[in-house]
Amino acid sequence: MSQEERRSSGGRREQPRERSERPATRRRRKKKGFSLLGTLLYVAFVIGISTLLAAVGWVAANDVLALNKAEHSAIITLPEDIFTEKEVTVKTDEGSETKTIEVVDLDYVADQLKENGIIEFKLVFRLFSLFSNAEEKMAPGTYQLDTDMDYRAIVTNLGSNSASRQMVTVTIPEGYTVDQIFQRLEENGVSTVEKLRDMAATHDYAFSFLQEIPLGDYHRLEGYLFPDTYEFYMGEDPKTVINKMLVNFDRRFTDEMRAEVQEKGYTVREIVIIASMIERETDGNDRATIASVIYNRLNNPNAGTQGYLQVDATLVYALGRTITSADYTADTPYNTYTNKGLPPGPISNPGLASIKAAIEPESTNYYYYALGSDGTHSFFQSLEAQQNFIAQQRGN
DSSP states (O other): OOHHHHHHHHHHHHHHHHHHHHHHHHHHHHHHHHHHHHHHHHHHHHHHHHHHHHHHHHHHHHHHHTOSOOOOEEEEEEOGGGEEEEEEEEEETTEEEEEEEEEEOHHHHHHHHHHTTSOSOHHHHHHHHHHTTGGGTOOSEEEEEETTOOHHHHHHTTSTTOTTBOEEEEEOOTTOOHHHHHHHHHHTTSOOHHHHHHHHHHOOOOOGGGTTSOSSOGGGGTTTSOOSEEEEETTOOHHHHHHHHHHHHHHHSOHHHHHHHHHTTOOHHHHHHHHHHHHHHOSSSOHHHHHHHHHHHHHOTTSTTTTOOOOHHHHHHHHTSOOOGGGGGOOSTTOTTTSOSSOSSOSSOOOHHHHHHHHSOOOOOOOEEEEOTTSOEEEESSHHHHHHHHHHHHHO
């Protein structure tokens, strides 16, 4: 092969390499271009996500810290049925012990706060509550919260010692029964009838005037829930509610009054029973005269009434309704027409005026009384005089 042929042949062999190199070079350039574009897109994506997360974090932080919120307040109620018991281990000087506490349903709380415009993010509040043990710090009740409260302040203000806890003023009239009192407390959002009855029946309150009364029936507190105007927290512990009224009775029934009762040979319970009947028989200024009739009948069993008090109010209490003539033979220990002496317990919660009348009755010879058409009582020494008065009233 000549030199020219070799050159010609060598040139042909080199051409394929030149063609293969050019496309390869172009492919590498395209790859570099693609890589640069992908990097830019990735960086843009990362920046966008970071900006978004930063924005979300800032908004969430504003909610947590109560920043830049429109001024707003709302009433939040945490009912007792959203609380459950939980056993926790606590450290003591002797090591540790297990105790039972009440914890709240955090989902319910978060929903209420969101619906009432106090928070924006339920999930964020839920997470904060989990890390801060907020479920253990809240208590049943009604509270007023504001949007200027951060999450920590919200949790604090949903606790039992919160200054934001709503109070209600409740007046208990003289002569109300335990059932009427519990119903009024429920109507005012203080507690429920069921919980008040349970606490009255089962809790052993440390008062001397209750020590001889067995547990088991909520009526055991009849006569000792002192009528007055009270301020209660809404959703308050029923034990605290009842104790507040018992403390008031204990304070109003003074040591001097107890000494006088003892000197006369009576017990505090007997005086309360008599006062409860006086309270249901009159709301006027004749309490001491009514008391004299009761004592005259009790202390003179050989008189016309033969020791029977014959007080309609005791039957009304036992039967829970207006009585008829047929009820005078009703089989109940509260029937003072068929049972001599005092009924087994008070029939209402008397006020101080009736208690004082029971301790210091008027001195009279009256054994009977009747309500006139003018709304006042008239008093008589004999049954005949009373019946003549009643007939006269009917004739008018």
